[in-house]
Amino acid sequence: xxxxxxxxxxxxxxxxxxxxxxxxxxxxxxxxxxxxxxxxxxxxxxxxxxxxxxxxxxxxxxxxxxxxxxxxxxxxxxxxxxxxxxxxxxxxxxxxxxxxxxxxxxxxxx
Amino acid sequence: xxxxxxxxxxxxxxxxxxxxxxxxxxxxxxxxxxxxxxxxxxxxxxxxxxxxxxxxxxxxxxxxxxxxxxxxxxxxxxxxxxxxxxxxxxxxxxxxxxxxxxxxxxxxxxxxxxxxxxx
Numbered sequence: 001x002x003x004x005x006x007x008x009x010x011x012x013x014x015x016x017x018x019x020x021x022x023x024x025x026x027x028x029x030x031x032x033x034x035x036x037x038x039x040x041x042x043x044x045x046x047x048x049x050x051x052x053x054x055x056x057x058x059x060x061x062x063x064x065x066x067x068x069x070x071x072x073x074x075x076x077x078x079x080x081x082x083x084x085x086x087x088x089x090x091x092x093x094x095x096x097x098x099x100x101x102x103x104x105x106x107x108x109x110x
Numbered sequence: 111x112x113x114x115x116x117x118x119x120x121x122x123x124x125x126x127x128x129x130x131x132x133x134x135x136x137x138x139x140x141x142x143x144x145x146x147x148x149x150x151x152x153x154x155x156x157x158x159x160x161x162x163x164x165x166x167x168x169x170x171x172x173x174x175x176x177x178x179x180x181x182x183x184x185x186x187x188x189x190x191x192x193x194x195x196x197x198x199x200x201x202x203x204x205x206x207x208x209x210x211x212x213x214x215x216x217x218x219x220x221x222x223x224x225x226x227x228x229x
Binding site: 032033035037039043044045046047050051056057088090092096097098099100101102103104 | 145147154155156157160167169171205210213214215216217219220221222
């Protein structure tokens with residue numbers, strides 16, 4: 001079983017600052033199988049990034065994904081007030097098919 | 111507008127059963143694999159189950175295997191989750207989510223339905 005570990009658990013930043021979120025896998029993950037989701041309180045998750053680095057439709061370009069193998073990063077270049085939320089990385093495993101999520105990183109207002 | 115609306119949650123005693131439903135609109139339901147994902151209060155996301163558009167391929171997470179059954183009715187644009195032998199640890203918000211084409215993730219989520227297992 002591949003485990004995703006996100007760090008830090010909480011990131012305290014001010015609007016306009018840069019946020020760098022890490023997702024580390026216990027085994028190598030195909031880039032095609034790694035995605036990032038945003039979740040605000042009381043809301044369902046929303047897809048931000050798929051295939052490690054491709055923004056989903058309607059996602060602003062201040063969000064970017066990078067990485068390969070076991071280390072992946074979500075970067076928010078300049079935090080907007082609406083970006084304060086919890087972010088989850090997600091991976092797909094093909095045999096047998098299953099999906100797992102990291103434990104989440106909360107980006108909070110400093 | 112593409113939409114998923116879940117229902118069927120509620121309070122149930124340990125050992126009891128519950129059936130969740132998810133009604134889809136705005137897209138050709140039969141063309142997409144669908145999933146259930148849950149989130150315990152204050153916790154992270156956990157994948158529960160997945161079903162292909164033609165119901166041929168069905169998969170479950172280890173924590174629900176043998177107790178939960180996923181199904182769908184394409185004529186009714188509906189996804190279901192039959193939950194038996196419920197435990198306190200099954201308490202969670204249950205979301206249905208649509209596969210994003212061949213992207214190995216989900217791009218459409220419902221708003222969820224809450225299941226509470228307690229005596």
